[in-house]
Amino acid sequence: MQSLAAQELNSWLDDGERDQPVLLDVREPWEFETCHIEGSVTMPMNTVPDNLKALDADQPIICICHHGVRSMQVGMYLEQQGFTRVINLTGGVDAWAKQVDSTMPTY
DSSP: OEEEOHHHHHHHHHOTTSOOOEEEEOSOHHHHHHOOOTTOEEOOGGGTGGGGGGSOTTSOEEEEOSSSHHHHHHHHHHHHTTOOOEEEETTHHHHHHHHTOTTSOOO
8 A cells, every 4th residue: 555645645635637536534523523634534444344335446545544553454454345546644634734734733
């Protein structure tokens, strides 16, 4: 599975020429409510198996969590299910808040 740093994701999202990814936030609802990257969809880690049909295997999927551990696990699961364009956000929303959006609340 590929990994992507927060600043690399920010550049990607700013690039209107590039195929835009699905920002799949796999944290718990309370975490998502606390903070999230704009445009993210919430799908808590334990609900991913039941919601695979909601994901488009042809689109790049950026898996996001707090620090990058849960999202890596979800990304590996998605790859086992045949998804080929899965990328983990290194450092998760914590890295995003520190490196990209200093106004984002942290926890």
